[in-house]
Amino acid sequence: MTLDADTILSVRDLRTWFKGRHSIAKAVDGVTFDLKRGKTLAVVGESGSGKSVTSLSIMGLLARPGAIESGQILFRDRQERVHDLARFSQKQFRALRGREIAMIFQEPMTSLNPLYTVGDQIGEMIALHEPISPSEARKRALEMLRHVEIPDAAGRLDDYPHQMSGGMRQRVMIAMALACSPSLLIADEPTTALDVTIQAQILDLLRRLQDQFGMSILFITHNLGVVAEIAHDVVVMYAGRVVEQAPVMELFARQTHPYTRGLLACTPDAERDLGSEGERQALYSIPGSVPPITDLPPGCAFEPRCGYAVPACRNALPPLVKAGENSISRCIRSHEI
Amino acid sequence: MLRSALNRLIGMAIVMFLVVTIVFVIVRVTPGDPAAVMLGPDATAEDIASLRERLGLNAPIPVQFLTYFGGILRGDFGQSIFLNIPVTHALWLRAEPTFFLTVFALAIAAAVALPVGVLSAYWRGSAFDQAATMLAMFAASIPSFWLGLIFMQIFAVQLGWFDTSGYGGPGASFAERMHHLVLPAVTLGLISSALITRFTRAAMLDVLNDDYVRTARSKGMSEWRVVVRHAFKNALIPILTVIGLTAALLISGAIVTETVFGLPGVGSLIVSAVLRRDYPVIQGALLVVAGLYVLVNFVIDMLYLLVDPRVRY
Numbered sequence: 043m044t045l046d047a048d049t050i051l052s053v054r055d056l057r058t059w060f061k062g063r064h065s066i067a068k069a070v071d072g073v074t075f076d077l078k079r080g081k082t083l084a085v086v087g088e089s090g091s092g093k094s095v096t097s098l099s100i101m102g103l104l105a106r107p108g109a110i111e112s113g114q115i116l117f118r119d120r121q122e123r124v125h126d127l128a129r130f131s132q133k134q135f136r137a138l139r140g141r142e143i144a145m146i147f148q149e150p151m152t153s154l155n156p157l158y159t160v161g162d163q164i165g166e167m168i169a170l171h172e173p174i175s176p177s178e179a180r181k182r183a184l185e186m187l188r189h190v191e192i193p194d195a196a197g198r199l200d201d202y203p204h205q206m207s208g209g210m211r212q213r214v215m216i217a218m219a220l221a222c223s224p225s226l227l228i229a230d231e232p233t234t235a236l237d238v239t240i241q242a243q244i245l246d247l248l249r250r251l252q253d254q255f256g257m258s259i260l261f262i263t264h265n266l267g268v269v270a271e272i273a274h275d276v277v278v279m280y281a282g283r284v285v286e287q288a289p290v291m292e293l294f295a296r297q298t299h300p301y302t303r304g305l306l307a308c309t310p311d312a313e314r315d316l317g318s319e320g321e322r323q324a325l326y327s328i329p330g331s332v333p334p335i336t337d338l339p340p341g342c343a344f345e346p347r348c349g350y351a352v353p354a355c356r357n358a359l360p361p362l363v364k365a366g367e368n369s370i371s372r373c374i375r376s377h378e379i
Numbered sequence: 380m381l382r383s384a385l386n387r388l389i390g391m392a393i394v395m396f397l398v399v400t401i402v403f404v405i406v407r408v409t410p411g412d413p414a415a416v417m418l419g420p421d422a423t424a425e426d427i428a429s430l431r432e433r434l435g436l437n438a439p440i441p442v443q444f445l446t447y448f449g450g451i452l453r454g455d456f457g458q459s460i461f462l463n464i465p466v467t468h469a470l471w472l473r474a475e476p477t478f479f480l481t482v483f484a485l486a487i488a489a490a491v492a493l494p495v496g497v498l499s500a501y502w503r504g505s506a507f508d509q510a511a512t513m514l515a516m517f518a519a520s521i522p523s524f525w526l527g528l529i530f531m532q533i534f535a536v537q538l539g540w541f542d543t544s545g546y547g548g549p550g551a552s553f554a555e556r557m558h559h560l561v562l563p564a565v566t567l568g569l570i571s572s573a574l575i576t577r578f579t580r581a582a583m584l585d586v587l588n589d590d591y592v593r594t595a596r597s598k599g600m601s602e603w604r605v606v607v608r609h610a611f612k613n614a615l616i617p618i619l620t621v622i623g624l625t626a627a628l629l630i631s632g633a634i635v636t637e638t639v640f641g642l643p644g645v646g647s648l649i650v651s652a653v654l655r656r657d658y659p660v661i662q663g664a665l666l667v668v669a670g671l672y673v674l675v676n677f678v679i680d681m682l683y684l685l686v687d688p689r690v691r692y
């Protein structure tokens with residue numbers, strides 16, 4: 043298990059399958075990426091591409107019948123020890139969750155327990171991992187509320203989640219996640235459920251907290267606009283597989299997989315999409331649809347929808363290969379795109 | 380919090396007023412002369428006339444109602460025709476076995492049903508879950524008198540651990556009296572646990588998939604803490620409702636069980652009052668049972684307020 047000194051998380055050819063009685067849903071089937079210390083890696087892909095299953099695999103929170111079939115999830119903890127989380131027991135995960143790796147979720151409205159005050163819930167996180175008195179935990183919770191810039195933090199400490207707006211609750215979730223200064227924060231579409239102005243505020247807050255706390259962020263989203271705002275590196279997923287990884291500037295400048303190209307063309311862009319008369323043009327959308335993950339073709343899963351497809355694409359799954367200066371791609375014609 | 384408690388108290392008073400009215404009306408609309416019905420076919424005209432006089436049945440209906448209602452407000456439920464003592468006194472003499480029987484039965488039902496329901500949901504589909512589901516269906520479908528007789532046969536007749544029936548002699552100590560309640564309470568409790576088990580399982584299955592349970596797990600706490608502190612407390616909200624319902628059902632379940640085990644409780648008082656057409660006792664018992672129903676509901680509502688902050692505001 044070797045890991046570059048500046049890499050905190052390295053997922054290698056991860057396969058997480060849901061085995062049913064008659065079929066196997068290969069929700070994650072060949073995911074590979076590296077996350078650098080203190081950086082933000084965005085994972086993008088359409089709904090159902092396996093982004094959440096990837097993050098739950100890392101946290102050890104898969105629900106049955108989901109299980110890791112093969113692959114490695116190498117994680118470097120604060121003592122610089124490297125663990126393979128793909129082989130972790132639930133007991134080992136318990137010591138890690140919250141303390142080394144924390145997570146925030148898509149639904150701020152339902153992710154907090156409605157029966158406890160936000161102060162209790164943040165304090166609980168600290169008390170779980172540090173020997174601390176209740177009054178101390180409360181003080182630390184208040185501090186965290188201030189860190190996430192909740193106005194009148196002292197007055198909100200004893201609020202119940204239902205007394206807060208979605209944006210405030212997501213701030214509380216962030217406060218809770220960062221309460222034990224984890225080295226990795228997994229954010230699964232943390233802004234998708236919020237309206238655009240709140241979304242921008244939360245992204246801004248995450249960026250500032252990253253400077254302050256120094257954590258690495260695995261940021262899951264299906265919105266390339268958000269990627270441009272927050273990420274250093276990008277991983278693109280399609281039907282449970284990574285099809286491209288690249289630094290964010292490189293990716294926006296030149297895509298090395300036809301799917302990424304299609305995704306970018308689907309993203310609204312204020313200047314590009316306005317026609318000469320200032321009217322919005324019809325947004326491009328990729329023809330066809332994602333193949334069912336229970337029945338993937340043996341070759342490239344994007345081939346049926348791909349404008350670059352050649353017969354060779356159908357024979358075998360293309361490997362991830364170096365395609366640009368710092369990018370890798372799962373396309374046999376990546377150099378021609 | 381105080382405001383909603385007050386609102387509910389007012390609601391309770393209204394319900395009780397309606398109950399008193401209905402009980403009053405039911406007796407008046409029973410076909411035939413209540414006095415004649417009470418005294419049976421062999422009564423003479425003079426007997427009936429004197430009973431009508433004693434019951435105040437000759438006064439106009441509104442006056443009768445006011446008299447009756449005023450009596451209840453003063454705690455006067457009338458006089459038992461057969462026992463020749465005030466109804467309240469008759470009820471009070473029989474209250475102890477019924478009270479402890481229902482309390483013990485409810486405690487047993489909850490103590491069995493809550494853990495079994497929670498574990499069934501947590502290990503859904505497992506052998507434990509399937510066994511618990513089958514047992515709960517079995518318990519829900521057997522009549523309580525039958526289970527009571529079986530227990531009596533095994534634990535009282537064959538093993539000799541308990542007396543087959545009764546509540547001890549006239550001078551029996553408190554411990555002896557409670558010893559007589561063990562079999563009836565277990566019988567009633569086990570049968571009532573079926574419904575609570577099913578509800579607990581369903582409520583837990585619901586909340587175990589909730590987002591905040593996943594959040595709790597992501598914080599790195601033990602499964603025990605996730606299940607009890609985060610999931611179960613949320614499931615408790617629907618479970619409380621069904622415990623309240625069970626408590627209400629227990630009151631009628633106690634009547635049958637008391638009869639089977641020969642306990643001198645309110646249940647057997649009601650049964651004998653019905654057989655003897657002792658209307659004042661039946662009316663009084665109806666009011667007490669209805670009052671207990673309302674009280675149980677009130678307690679459940681107050682527990683809601685305690686558990687769920689969303690109801691509080």
Ligand SMILES: Nc1ncnc2c1ncn2[C@@H]1O[C@H](COP(=O)(O)OP(=O)(O)OP(=O)(O)O)[C@@H](O)[C@H]1O
Nearest residue numbers: 060067069088089090091092093094095096106335
């Ligand atoms: N418990 C499960 N059993 C079977 N299949 C599952 C289960 N959970 C997830 N999947 C499948 O795994 C695939 C990937 O799901 P996942 O939630 O990771 O998608 P996602 O990329 O996060 O999408 P979204 O953008 O909608 O959140 C989906 O096709 C889904 O049907």
Ligand SMILES: [Mg+2]
Nearest residue numbers: 093094095230
């Ligand atoms: Mg998802």
